[in-house]
Amino acid sequence: xxxxxxxxxxxxxxxxxxxxxxxxxxxxxxxxxxxxxxxxxxxxxxxxxxxxxxxxxxxxxxxxxxxxxxxxxxxxxxxxxxxxxxxxxxxxxxxxxxxxxxxxxxxxxxxxxxxxxxxxxxxxxxxxxxxxxxxxxxxxxxxxxxxxxxxxxxxxxxxxxxxxxxxxxxxxxxxxxxxxxxxxxxxxxxxxxxxxxxxxxxxxxxxxxxxxxxxxxxxxxxxxxxxxxxxxxxxxxxxxxxxxxxxxxxxxxxxxxxxxxxxxxxxxxxxxxxxxxxxxxxxxxxxxxxxxxxxxx
Numbered sequence: 452x453x454x455x456x457x458x459x460x461x462x463x464x465x466x467x468x469x470x471x472x473x474x475x476x477x478x479x480x481x482x483x484x485x486x487x488x489x490x491x492x493x494x495x496x497x498x499x500x501x502x503x504x505x506x507x508x509x510x511x512x513x514x515x516x517x518x519x520x521x522x523x524x525x526x527x528x529x530x531x532x533x534x535x536x537x538x539x540x541x542x543x544x545x546x547x548x549x550x551x552x553x554x555x556x557x558x559x560x561x562x563x564x565x566x567x568x569x570x571x572x573x574x575x576x577x578x579x580x581x582x583x584x585x586x587x588x589x590x591x592x593x594x595x596x597x598x599x600x601x602x603x604x605x606x607x608x609x610x611x612x613x614x615x616x617x618x619x620x621x622x623x624x625x626x627x628x629x630x631x632x633x634x635x636x637x638x639x640x641x642x643x644x645x646x647x648x649x650x651x652x653x654x655x656x657x658x659x660x661x662x663x664x665x666x667x668x669x670x671x672x673x674x675x676x677x678x679x680x681x682x683x684x685x686x687x688x689x690x691x692x693x694x695x696x697x698x699x700x701x702x703x704x705x706x707x708x709x710x711x712x713x714x715x716x717x718x719x720x721x722x723x724x725x726x727x728x729x730x731x732x733x734x735x736x737x738x739x740x741x742x743x744x745x746x747x748x
Contacts, residue, residue, distance in 0.1 A: 478502070478745055479497060479745070480497070480502060480503060480505075480743050480744070480745045481494050481497045481743070481744055481745065482494070482495050482504070482507055482516055482741060482742075482743060482744075483723070483728070483741070483742055483744040484739050484741050484742075485721050485739070485740055486721075486738065486739060486740075487685075487733075487737055487739065487740060488721070489719070489720040489721025489722075490721060492721055492722060492723055495516075495537055496535045496537060496540060498518065498520050498535065498542055499542065501521065501522060501531075501533070502522070502523055503520055503522070503523060504518045504519065504520035504533070504743060505519055505520070505681070505730050506518060506519050506551065506634055506681060506730060507730055507731065507732050507741050507743060508551055508552050508553055508732050509553075509732055509733075509734050509735075509741050510553050511553065511556065511557045511735045512557060513537070513735070513736075513739070514536065514537055514538060515534050515535065515536055515557075516534070516535045516537060516741060517532065517533065517552075517553065518533050518551070518743075519532055519533070519548065519550060519551060520533055527565070528565040528566060530547065530548065530549040530565065531544060531545070531546060532545035532546065532547070532548040532549070532551050532560075532562060534551075545560075545578065547564060547566070547567065548562040548563065548572070549562060549563045549564070549565065550562055550563050550591070550633060550634060552591060552592050552593050553593065554593050554597055555593065555595060555596070555597040555735075556597065557576065558575065558576050559573055559574065559576065559593075560573070560574050561573050561574075561591040561592070561593050561600055562574065562591065563589055563590065563633075568583050568586070570583060570584065570585050570586035570587060570588045570589070571583075571585050571588035571589065571590075571600075571602045572584060573600075584600075584602075584618075585602065585604065585611075585618070587604050588602040588604055588609060589602060589603050589604075589633065590602055590603050590631070590632075590633040590634060590635060592635055592636065592637055592644070594641040595637055595640075595686075596640075596641040597613075598612065598613055598614065598641070599611060599613060599641070600613075601621075601635070601637065601644050603631045604620070606628055606629050606630055606631055607620050607621075607622050607626075607631075608621040608622065608644065608662065608667070610662055621660070621662045622667065623660060623666065623667045623668050623669050624666060624668075627651045627652075628648040628649060628650055628651065628656075629649050629651050630648060630649035631646055631647075631649075632646065632655075632680040633680055633681075634680045634681035634682065634730075635647075635682060636682040636683055636684045636691070637684065638659075638688060638710075639684065639685075639686050639688045640688070642661055642662065642663045643660060643661050643662065643670065644659070644662060645657060645658065645660075645682050645691055645710070646658055646660070646682070647675050647678070647679075647680050647682070647693075654674060654675075654676065655674070655676065655678075656672045656673065656674055657672065657673050657674075657675045657678070657682070657691075657693060657708075658671075659671040659672070659710055659711075670710075670711065673713075675693070677695055677696060677698060678693050678694065678695050678696065678706070678716075679694045679695070679703075679729060680694075681694060681729060681730045681731065683731045683733055683740070684710075684733075685733055685737055686733055686736065686737035687737055688710070689709065689710075690707045690709055690710075691707065691708055691710055692705055692706070692707050692719060692731055693705070693706050693707075693708065693716060694728070694729035694731070695716075697727055702724070702725065702726060702727045702728075702747050703727040703728060703729050704718060704719070704724070704727075704728055705719040705722055705728050705729065705742060706718055706719060722742070722744075723744060725747060726745060726746055726747060727744065727746075727747060728742050729742065729743055730742060730743035731743070
């Protein structure tokens, strides 16, 4: 993919927080957490010397959070993978990569690479095994049941099944999207994927697509005007979190909506309202929300 895309992607991620170019200095991003009922918001971790971090993913046992990060002087393609021990604060650098995603058993990490075997990869937790799944893939996400991963290839979805070690494109009839954004999310029952996409008419939407059966189908969609990527579906299936970009002096905040509902997304209660909040994931038991937060300039 041309380097110009990476520049655009880097700018888009930065806009999620600041509306500014990520190569400019900015206050460091931190990992925060709060209870599912909106109580007890607190800072839990950060990555020293890396002020820009994104795409947090918590391990199944709740002890580790994986993120990607890069320095303010670096291009997005220099992103590296980190694993943070929430008990000790220790940070492990796994090398170059982006958008980490844990397997349900915690033994593997799915991620993307911008260069040096670009595409989607699987890596064992100990680093002894790494598999290059698809050089044209992007935005890989492990299903909650552990049997498959979903990723994009251009403007189409690909489902890779581990038992057969085969992949198939998942394209609903009448597919009318020209671009799929990164950091989608699986439904808790591993039958659907929610993602942000660019419609052929020029606007963005959040889409829920059922990937079961021979012909996938779109179940629900809402407009995504003003919202960014990195979506989090609660393990009980009742709500999906989406980040709204900072705009007109208003900090970026996290919103929620019900899958299948036509109601407008609502502001998520309990998050710090004086900080830019985005990029989130739920703990496997659904009791804790982890998200990226940065002090407002």
